Amino acid sequence: MLRLGASPPGAGVEKKGDLDKALEDFTLASTYEPGNDDAFYQAGYIRFMRQDFEKAIECFSGAIAARDDVADYWVARGVCYWNQALKDKTGFWDEDGEIISLAENDFTKTIECSPDMAEAHFNRGCTRCSKARESNNLIKSILMHKVPMSPSGYRCWPGLSI
Numbered sequence: 001m002l003r004l005g006a007s008p009p010g011a012g013v014e015k016k017g018d019l020d021k022a023l024e025d026f027t028l029a030s031t032y033e034p035g036n037d038d039a040f041y042q043a044g045y046i047r048f049m050r051q052d053f054e055k056a057i058e059c060f061s062g063a064i065a066a067r068d069d070v071a072d073y074w075v076a077r078g079v080c081y082w083n084q085a086l087k088d089k090t091g092f093w094d095e096d097g098e099i100i101s102l103a104e105n106d107f108t109k110t111i112e113c114s115p116d117m118a119e120a121h122f123n124r125g126c127t128r129c130s131k132a133r134e135s136n137n138l139i140k141s142i143l144m145h146k147v148p149m150s151p152s153g154y155r156c157w158p159g160l161s162i
Helices: 018-032 037-049 053-064 070-088 098-113 120-129 132-142
Strands: none
Touching: 018 037, 037 053, 037 070, 037 132, 053 070, 070 098, 098 120
16 A cells, blocks of 8 residues: 555656556546545545646545545545645635635544544644634745645645645
């Protein structure tokens, strides 16, 4: 099973220019076997690496639908929501903060599945901080630098990671 921060099985083919074929295979696997959570996850990871967050969210949602007890699926989708909001610059500024709430909910579910996952606690704290009025100017100034959460576990602003 792939874990964020590790190289996905399809990652090696990227150097050979076959990432499209790997994505096609993962997509076909998830189509032929809708309960194949790993195929959804692998496709989501490739889409995440390509910064196609909307499609990655769909893939990670498929993995969650197949197996909702895997913390990595929840944290991956939460990070996609975060990065989508960062990309759109809408989720952070709108009054409802809907996309950030979706990320927060996914990090909460991650913690339910894996209570000792420190990154999930930190990421959830960041989503809560981004919604706090008193920290809004600080968050906005940090996010203007477009520092996304990382799929490889590197700590970004100060510490966003999966």
